[in-house]
Amino acid sequence: MAQNLDKIFKPRSVAMVGASNVPSKWGSFLLVNLMAGGYPRDRIFPVNPREKEIHGLTAYPSVEALPEAPDLAIITTPAHTVCGVLEDCARRGITHAVVISSNFSEVGEEGARLERELVEVARRHALTVVGPNTMGVVNAAHRFYAVGAPVMLRPGNISFVSQSGNVGANLLGWTMNQGIGFGKFVGSGNEALLSASHYIDYFGEDSDTYLILAYLEGVDDGRSLMEVLSRTTQRKPVIIIKSGRTEEGSKAAMSHTGSLAGSDDIYDAAFRQCGAVRADTSQEMLDLAKSFERLPLPAGDRLGIITLGGGWGVLATDATAMAGLRLAKLDEKVVEVCDRLLPPFWSHGNPVDLVGNIYMETHLAILEAMAASPEVDAMVMLGSLGTGTIIGLNVLVSQNLIMEMSEDSLKSFFTELKDRNVRLLTRAKELMRQYRKPIVFVEMQFIGEENLRDLEAGETVIFTAPEKAAAILSKMHSYRRYLQRKGVDRDWSYLA
Amino acid sequence: MAQNLDKIFKPRSVAMVGASNVPSKWGSFLLVNLMAGGYPRDRIFPVNPREKEIHGLTAYPSVEALPEAPDLAIITTPAHTVCGVLEDCARRGITHAVVISSNFSEVGEEGARLERELVEVARRHALTVVGPNTMGVVNAAHRFYAVGAPVMLRPGNISFVSQSGNVGANLLGWTMNQGIGFGKFVGSGNEALLSASHYIDYFGEDSDTYLILAYLEGVDDGRSLMEVLSRTTQRKPVIIIKSGRTEEGSKAAMSHTGSLAGSDDIYDAAFRQCGAVRADTSQEMLDLAKSFERLPLPAGDRLGIITLGGGWGVLATDATAMAGLRLAKLDEKVVEVCDRLLPPFWSHGNPVDLVGNIYMETHLAILEAMAASPEVDAMVMLGSLGTGTIIGLNVLVSQNLIMEMSEDSLKSFFTELKDRNVRLLTRAKELMRQYRKPIVFVEMQFIGEENLRDLEAGETVIFTAPEKAAAILSKMHSYRRYLQRKGVDRDWSYLA
Numbered sequence: 001m002a003q004n005l006d007k008i009f010k011p012r013s014v015a016m017v018g019a020s021n022v023p024s025k026w027g028s029f030l031l032v033n034l035m036a037g038g039y040p041r042d043r044i045f046p047v048n049p050r051e052k053e054i055h056g057l058t059a060y061p062s063v064e065a066l067p068e069a070p071d072l073a074i075i076t077t078p079a080h081t082v083c084g085v086l087e088d089c090a091r092r093g094i095t096h097a098v099v100i101s102s103n104f105s106e107v108g109e110e111g112a113r114l115e116r117e118l119v120e121v122a123r124r125h126a127l128t129v130v131g132p133n134t135m136g137v138v139n140a141a142h143r144f145y146a147v148g149a150p151v152m153l154r155p156g157n158i159s160f161v162s163q164s165g166n167v168g169a170n171l172l173g174w175t176m177n178q179g180i181g182f183g184k185f186v187g188s189g190n191e192a193l194l195s196a197s198h199y200i201d202y203f204g205e206d207s208d209t210y211l212i213l214a215y216l217e218g219v220d221d222g223r224s225l226m227e228v229l230s231r232t233t234q235r236k237p238v239i240i241i242k243s244g245r246t247e248e249g250s251k252a253a254m255s256h257t258g259s260l261a262g263s264d265d266i267y268d269a270a271f272r273q274c275g276a277v278r279a280d281t282s283q284e285m286l287d288l289a290k291s292f293e294r295l296p297l298p299a300g301d302r303l304g305i306i307t308l309g310g311g312w313g314v315l316a317t318d319a320t321a322m323a324g325l326r327l328a329k330l331d332e333k334v335v336e337v338c339d340r341l342l343p344p345f346w347s348h349g350n351p352v353d354l355v356g357n358i359y360m361e362t363h364l365a366i367l368e369a370m371a372a373s374p375e376v377d378a379m380v381m382l383g384s385l386g387t388g389t390i391i392g393l394n395v396l397v398s399q400n401l402i403m404e405m406s407e408d409s410l411k412s413f414f415t416e417l418k419d420r421n422v423r424l425l426t427r428a429k430e431l432m433r434q435y436r437k438p439i440v441f442v443e444m445q446f447i448g449e450e451n452l453r454d455l456e457a458g459e460t461v462i463f464t465a466p467e468k469a470a471a472i473l474s475k476m477h478s479y480r481r482y483l484q485r486k487g488v489d490r491d492w493s494y495l496a
Numbered sequence: 497m498a499q500n501l502d503k504i505f506k507p508r509s510v511a512m513v514g515a516s517n518v519p520s521k522w523g524s525f526l527l528v529n530l531m532a533g534g535y536p537r538d539r540i541f542p543v544n545p546r547e548k549e550i551h552g553l554t555a556y557p558s559v560e561a562l563p564e565a566p567d568l569a570i571i572t573t574p575a576h577t578v579c580g581v582l583e584d585c586a587r588r589g590i591t592h593a594v595v596i597s598s599n600f601s602e603v604g605e606e607g608a609r610l611e612r613e614l615v616e617v618a619r620r621h622a623l624t625v626v627g628p629n630t631m632g633v634v635n636a637a638h639r640f641y642a643v644g645a646p647v648m649l650r651p652g653n654i655s656f657v658s659q660s661g662n663v664g665a666n667l668l669g670w671t672m673n674q675g676i677g678f679g680k681f682v683g684s685g686n687e688a689l690l691s692a693s694h695y696i697d698y699f700g701e702d703s704d705t706y707l708i709l710a711y712l713e714g715v716d717d718g719r720s721l722m723e724v725l726s727r728t729t730q731r732k733p734v735i736i737i738k739s740g741r742t743e744e745g746s747k748a749a750m751s752h753t754g755s756l757a758g759s760d761d762i763y764d765a766a767f768r769q770c771g772a773v774r775a776d777t778s779q780e781m782l783d784l785a786k787s788f789e790r791l792p793l794p795a796g797d798r799l800g801i802i803t804l805g806g807g808w809g810v811l812a813t814d815a816t817a818m819a820g821l822r823l824a825k826l827d828e829k830v831v832e833v834c835d836r837l838l839p840p841f842w843s844h845g846n847p848v849d850l851v852g853n854i855y856m857e858t859h860l861a862i863l864e865a866m867a868a869s870p871e872v873d874a875m876v877m878l879g880s881l882g883t884g885t886i887i888g889l890n891v892l893v894s895q896n897l898i899m900e901m902s903e904d905s906l907k908s909f910f911t912e913l914k915d916r917n918v919r920l921l922t923r924a925k926e927l928m929r930q931y932r933k934p935i936v937f938v939e940m941q942f943i944g945e946e947n948l949r950d951l952e953a954g955e956t957v958i959f960t961a962p963e964k965a966a967a968i969l970s971k972m973h974s975y976r977r978y979l980q981r982k983g984v985d986r987d988w989s990y991l992a
């Protein structure tokens with residue numbers, strides 16, 4: 001049974017102890033982000049003995065002077081004052097706190113002493129404390145952004161614990177750019193009391209969280225983490241990026257959070273045993289998040305590839321083999337459709353090379369045949385989304401050479417091109433639902449990053465390289481196999 | 497001595513045999529792209545017996561009827577007519593041709609027969625022929641876009657030969673999005689006469705080409721390729737992505753271009769021996785292109801890392817070790833600067849953790865000290881560009897909560913933020929020139945892909961993950977070592 005952290009993530013009111021009008025201070029950052037995020041202003045109580053009003057809110061001179069005991073105190077005062085503030089909180093009936101303040105164990109012996117004192121105070125008063133030295137807490141659904149970075153997330157069901165504030169904040173920033181939906185975030189900071197395992201455990205039982213991400217540098221209590229992971233991964237995927245993989249990185253982690261990183265091989269084995277999905281890079285973590293969010297898990301390792309041209313098919317085939325997946329056999333029905341729609345010299349095998357065929361009907365028919373085939377577990381389509389753009393730009397240029405196009409006709413032209421792509425993606429979503437097989441798109445050109453995100457619309461996955469698609473599908477397949485071994489008899493996925 | 501291909505890449509006039517008014521035909525694509533690219537219209541001669549005018553240009557009924565013998569014929573007529581067209585070209589005094597037409601050896605025995613005939617005709621008349629089955633040829637400086645994809649390149653000094661038309665066209669499309677400067681491109685198609693080696697050789701002697709890219713699936717004459725690479729790589733870098741790395745991929749390559757891919761280990765060893773830089777993925781090829789284009793080569797393997805926060809420093813350290821690079825020692829002067837500008841508990845080692853310090857002066861001072869240090873061969877800065885955005889967004893949000901900002905003040909606000917970043921990048925460029933050491937930036941958040949490209953301005957390199965930075969710098973260092981082993985006593989780089 002996980003510790004209940006609802007008051008941390010869903011507080012009905014918060015005290016901001018150390019709130020400030022000075023823009024460069026954390027006490028200002030935090031308050032501004034909280035207000036900008038849409039948390040009700042009348043539920044925020046700034047505490048600052050030297051101010052009457054902070055960013056338009058009435059300030060209180062002390063925790064004692066608060067008109068009520070809020071669910072949560074967010075503390076940004078200097079390190080040496082924090083224990084006193086926690087004592088004040090306990091006296092005022094506040095049971096939960098987020099200690100943003102730094103200068104604790106991360107800066108040496110004096111800080112470590114303060115941190116031990118903090119632990120002692122918290123234990124004595126049975127306080128639940130995040131941090132110290134944390135970037136903060138977010139709950140997008142609750143419009144609660146108690147965090148030192150100006151993020152504004154697309155609400156979703158992915159929750160994320162990070163042992164590094166800057167990695168956490170940066171990855172959140174990336175998810176904004178990529179349109180990935182987010183639920184809760186917490187920077188675990190120095191983990192004086194609550195550790196990454198506690199948050200993973202809580203997210204595991206949180207019905208709003210479908211998928212958990214973790215950035216870890218080191219773990220003091222490996223056994224607890226493994227226990228938590230084991231019970232969590234059978235309910236929902238846990239995707240972990242673990243740094244300190246090399247001896248050098250491990251030393252850097254020690255100097256950063258003081259954590260003993262331990263041997264990477266041990267982590268690797270532990271994660272595998274517990275069914276956690278390990279991301280190799282920070283970008284891969286986001287790709288995994290997006291894919292687990294939007295795609296069903298592949299039931300097997302047989303990949304069907306449809307490519308607009310042969311070269312990308314070769315690269316995709318390499319990527320498939322290197323990711324440990326197999327090329328699916330084309331069954332009679334797929335071959336029949338290809339024979340009917342492609343020139344006689346078509347590849348007669350997987351990858352199916354469309355040899356530049358630009359008719360959307362052809363793309364759709366082959367995709368549908370593959371999706372229906374019992375030989376195929378997952379599909380990758382390369383270049384199909386771009387074809388519209390290629391034809392489009394050519395026609396456009398040609399039109400422009402001949403006559404001036406009106407703004408309206410230009411607009412309708414581009415709408416038509418987008419419609420073409422939307423049609424393909426919509427059909428792919430239907431097929432994924434119908435056959436419970438993932439379909440991912442790879443688009444390597446003229447569309448542009450922002451337009452790709454726009455086309456994805458938070459519901460499909462478009463990669464920009466075949467290597468990524470294969471690596472991600474392989475990890476999704478491994479997770480599916482883990483579930484099968486554990487007798488979890490379902491395709492985990494909230495696409496359904 | 498490389499074969500002179502100037503008439504292919506810098507023709508003073510071209511015949512478009514098979515030019516068409518029908519938008520979906522290659523004869524239209526090619527002509528439209530050629531015109532849109534800005535090639536002089538009065539130097540284009542469409543040939544089509546059934547049209548008087550094509551896209552506004554006077555059409556000629558036959559090659560024979562042309563008013564002059566152009567430098568180059570671009571042929572898009574059906575395969576079975578191509579040999580006849582080549583005979584016509586020879587008779588009319590045309591010596592060079594690009595055969596776009598497909599349905600040759602790539603489609604089976606009948607096509608292979610036509611291709612043998614093509615070779616025979618070309619040899620008999622001493623014709624220089626690109627293709628058949630090629631995506632075409634580009635020379636951005638010459639405004640010559642005889643290519644089936646609507647690309648419009650940023651003129652630069654990178655030239656690219658691709659054994660796959662779609663991979664080639666897609667990578668060109670990507671370079672557009674990424675602001676990478678391009679010179680010449682050729683899809684080598686079926687390589688009936690001219691092979692990838694010929695183009696690399698030509699690019700090697702081409703004074704406008706500073707850097708060569710190649711996408712290879714398979715090579716018939718390995719010895720020639722190695723000879724060409726050996727003499728080319730001492731003059732300029734050759735970056736190769738070689739597909740068919742796995743047995744499966746190799747089979748796919750065979751079915752695509754009919755080429756025997758050969759064992760990947762052999763290629764790997766050959767590339768290493770000849771000093772070619774091998775890209776592992778298509779995206780890495782672009783990252784390498786950009787980095788070789790804009791950065792001096794690192795003289796050694798000692799990396800200095802400056803990071804806004806510890807977490808990214810740990811990831812960067814892992815990446816450094818995994819890429820086979822070392823963390824540089826901080827010499828006295830660097831330590832002195834850090835002692836002066838950072839809080840006493842600063843990391844006292846590499847990576848230098850700025851612990852969230854947002855003052856640009858601090859970032860610049862530490863960067864300058866590292867650049868000047870004899871212990872450091874290359875530098876990575878993580879998060880520095882983003883700080884402006886973080887502060888900026890916070891202040892902005894805070895301002896907005898307090899008062900409405902006018903459009904003007906908003907604009908000047910964002911200009912100021914951009915200026916901050918531009919200042920850092922400008923100083924980095926100066927330092928790179930002064931010390932001949934590469935400085936790369938890693939930015940993982942709020943800035944957005946398009947703004948990153950905008951900030952790079954084609955002159956610096958900003959990655960979105962530390963893993964990429966380390967891998968690229970490592971490959972650049974290997975190339976530098978190759979040059980040193982060969983006694984090439986200079987830092988190859990056209991930054992100077």
